[in-house]
Amino acid sequence: MEQDGQEVRATRNQERLAFLLVVAVIFPLLAIMIVAGYGFLVWMWQLLFAGPPTG
Numbered sequence: 001m002e003q004d005g006q007e008v009r010a011t012r013n014q015e016r017l018a019f020l021l022v023v024a025v026i027f028p029l030l031a032i033m034i035v036a037g038y039g040f041l042v043w044m045w046q047l048l049f050a051g052p053p054t055g
Contacts, residue, residue: 046052
């Protein structure tokens with residue numbers, strides 16, 4: 001019975017660690033990569049097809 005409680009506690013700690021990893025590392029990196037990728041696509045589009053923006 002006591003061993004089951006320890007397993008539940010270990011599982012809960014693993015889930016908490018996985019959640020923090022996703023929230024603190026993976027989501028911010030993913031957001032940065034999406035914004036940078038979009039900026040790169042716009043830059044390449046202007047460089048290859050549209051030319052520099054004119055005012």
